[in-house]
Amino acid sequence: MGYKIAVVGATGLVGQEMLKILYERKIPVSEIYAFASAKSEGTYVEFGDEKIKVEKATVDGISKADFALFSIGEEISLELAPEIAKRGTIIIDNSNAFRMNPDVPLVIPEINPEDLKNHKNIIANPNCSTIQMLVALNPLHKKWRLKKIFVATYQSVSGKGKDAIDELLTATSSFLKKEDYSPKVFPYPIAFNLIPHIDSFEDENYTREEMKMVRETHKILHDPTIKVSPTCVRVPVLRGHSEVINAEFEEEFTLKEVFEVLSNAPGVKVLDDPSNRVYPMPLFCDGKDEVFVGRIRKDLFEPKALNMWVVSDNIRKGAALNAVQILEYMINNK
Ligand SMILES: NC(=O)c1ccc[n+]([C@@H]2O[C@H](COP(=O)([O-])OP(=O)(O)OC[C@H]3O[C@@H](n4cnc5c(N)ncnc54)[C@H](OP(=O)(O)O)[C@@H]3O)[C@@H](O)[C@H]2O)c1
Structure with missing residues (x-):
C-alpha cells in the first residue's frame, strides 16, 4: 500500500533533495516518477538504491500520480x-x-496545516526566506502577537538553482586567477560581492522577493496588519539562507521566556551561547532540517522588541522538506 508520487523538476536542486527526503522519511510510495525538461529525458536520478528514468514533463505523464511535487519554474x-x-x-x-491565489493554501506545516482542508488540488509551498522567518517567529507571535518585523536576508546562491552554484564556483575561480568572467545568472559578479537585488523590482522600489515576504507572512499568519519591512540580499554562500530579524510584539516579555518558547518550538533549534562563540552559520546548517536561531537579545531601546539571527538550509526546510512535510501531513490526516 502506498501512493504514486511524481517529482517534477527531479534533476534540479530542489527536486533531487525531494527524492532524498521522500526516501529518508519513508513516505509510503508505491511508484515514483521523475520528470524534468526534454533535455533530461532518458537520464536517471536516484531514489534510495533505485535509479529512476527521467521523463519529459507532460500533463498526461504527471497525471498518473496521486501526488506531484513540483520544483520547476513559475511559468x-x-x-x-x-x-x-x-x-x-x-x-x-x-x-x-x-502562492497568493485565494483558492490555494500556502502552508508551513508547523504553523497552518489546517489551511490544507480547503485545497482544490493545488497547494503552494512558501518562499524559502518566508518559511525560515516564520518558523522562528510564529511561536513568539502566538504568545505576544507580532506587531512589526524588520528583516534583512543573506541569501545563498543555491536559492537560484543549480546554475547559480556553478556561477559562484566559476566566478570565484576566475576572480582568483584574475580572469574575466561575465555573469549569466546574477546581474553582477557574485564572487566576493553582495547583491541587494533578488528577483525584479516592483512598486516603491521593493523587489518581488521582498514583497513575497510581506504578502506570504500576511497569508500564512492570517493577519494583514503585521508590518513587515524586508531587504533581500544575495551573498556568495553556496547553501543556507541567513536573516537578521528585529521583531516587535504587542506585549512585553523576558529573554528567559523567549529562550523557553523557542527551545520548545517545532522545527526550531536554538544555538545561542555567545561566550563560547555558539551561533548558527550557513556552513554548518547545510543538509539539516531545523531552522537555527541565535544571537537572541532584547532591542536596546524598545522593550517589546528583540533581535535574532536565523539560519536554515534553503533547499531543505526552505523548499523540499517543507513540501514533503505537507505531503506527510496530508497522508497522515487522509
Ligand atoms: N533553490 C531554492 O532554494 C528554492 C527555494 C524555494 C523554491 N524554489 C523554487 O523551486 C523551483 C526549482 O528550483 P531549483 O532551485 O531546483 O532550480 P534548478 O536547480 O534550476 O532546477 C530546475 C528544474 O526544473 C526543470 N525544468 C526546467 N525547465 C523545464 C521545463 N520546460 N519542463 C519541465 N521541467 C523543466 C529542470 O530540468 P532540466 O534539468 O531538464 O533542465 C530542473 O529539474 C523554482 O520555481 C524555484 O523558484 C527554489
Whole structure:
C-alpha cells in the first residue's frame, strides 16, 4: 500500500533533495516518477538504491500520480498544474505561481496545516526566506502577537538553482586567477560581492522577493496588519539562507521566556551561547532540517522588541522538506 508520487523538476536542486527526503522519511510510495525538461529525458536520478528514468514533463505523464511535487519554474508550473489538478492529482508547488491565489493554501506545516482542508488540488509551498522567518517567529507571535518585523536576508546562491552554484564556483575561480568572467545568472559578479537585488523590482522600489515576504507572512499568519519591512540580499554562500530579524510584539516579555518558547518550538533549534562563540552559520546548517536561531537579545531601546539571527538550509526546510512535510501531513490526516 502506498501512493504514486511524481517529482517534477527531479534533476534540479530542489527536486533531487525531494527524492532524498521522500526516501529518508519513508513516505509510503508505491511508484515514483521523475520528470524534468526534454533535455533530461532518458537520464536517471536516484531514489534510495533505485535509479529512476527521467521523463519529459507532460500533463498526461504527471497525471498518473496521486501526488506531484513540483520544483520547476513559475511559468511551467502555471502551464502544467491547473490541468493536472483538474484530472485529480494533488500538486504541491514550490514556485511563486499560485502562492497568493485565494483558492490555494500556502502552508508551513508547523504553523497552518489546517489551511490544507480547503485545497482544490493545488497547494503552494512558501518562499524559502518566508518559511525560515516564520518558523522562528510564529511561536513568539502566538504568545505576544507580532506587531512589526524588520528583516534583512543573506541569501545563498543555491536559492537560484543549480546554475547559480556553478556561477559562484566559476566566478570565484576566475576572480582568483584574475580572469574575466561575465555573469549569466546574477546581474553582477557574485564572487566576493553582495547583491541587494533578488528577483525584479516592483512598486516603491521593493523587489518581488521582498514583497513575497510581506504578502506570504500576511497569508500564512492570517493577519494583514503585521508590518513587515524586508531587504533581500544575495551573498556568495553556496547553501543556507541567513536573516537578521528585529521583531516587535504587542506585549512585553523576558529573554528567559523567549529562550523557553523557542527551545520548545517545532522545527526550531536554538544555538545561542555567545561566550563560547555558539551561533548558527550557513556552513554548518547545510543538509539539516531545523531552522537555527541565535544571537537572541532584547532591542536596546524598545522593550517589546528583540533581535535574532536565523539560519536554515534553503533547499531543505526552505523548499523540499517543507513540501514533503505537507505531503506527510496530508497522508497522515487522509
Ligand atoms: N533553490 C531554492 O532554494 C528554492 C527555494 C524555494 C523554491 N524554489 C523554487 O523551486 C523551483 C526549482 O528550483 P531549483 O532551485 O531546483 O532550480 P534548478 O536547480 O534550476 O532546477 C530546475 C528544474 O526544473 C526543470 N525544468 C526546467 N525547465 C523545464 C521545463 N520546460 N519542463 C519541465 N521541467 C523543466 C529542470 O530540468 P532540466 O534539468 O531538464 O533542465 C530542473 O529539474 C523554482 O520555481 C524555484 O523558484 C527554489
